[in-house]
Amino acid sequence: MSNRARRRVVLCRGEYCNLGRRADKIYQKLQPLIDELNGDTYPPCIRLETASCLSMCGQGPNIVVYPEDVSFNKLDESTVEAIIRQHLSPCQSFTAEIAENVEKKHG
Numbered sequence: 001m002s003n004r005a006r007r008r009v010v011l012c013r014g015e016y017c018n019l020g021r022r023a024d025k026i027y028q029k030l031q032p033l034i035d036e037l038n039g040d041t042y043p044p045c046i047r048l049e050t051a052s053c054l055s056m057c058g059q060g061p062n063i064v065v066y067p068e069d070v071s072f073n074k075l076d077e078s079t080v081e082a083i084i085r086q087h088l089s090p091c092q093s094f095t096a097e098i099a100e101n102v103e104k105k106h107g
């Protein structure tokens with residue numbers, strides 16, 4: 001998969017996952033992390049979205065990352081950053097990607 005392929009990080013903010021506003025706290029941690037991973041790429045290669053239920057309430061708070069369709073469960077604000085950093089690498093800037101492709105093509 002190309003580094004520029006779009007990924008969606010979907011955080012459930014449904015009734016169960018957001019008990020005690022725990023999903024809101026995770027969102028507060030995630031937003032700057034996703035911004036950091038996107039860097040100066042345009043359009044951003046990772047999009048943070050929210051859902052009202054991901055149909056796995058008992059395992060919440062939950063996140064699903066697409067297109068891999070990988071879910072992360074029983075998250076809290078202290079674990080989410082390490083988990084997402086382990087799964088998603090920083091987006092490559094468009095300029096760096098062009099330079100890399102030109103170098104591959106022309107040696």
Ligand code: FES
Binds near residue numbers: 014054057058
């Ligand atoms: S409320 Fe989060 S999965 Fe249902």
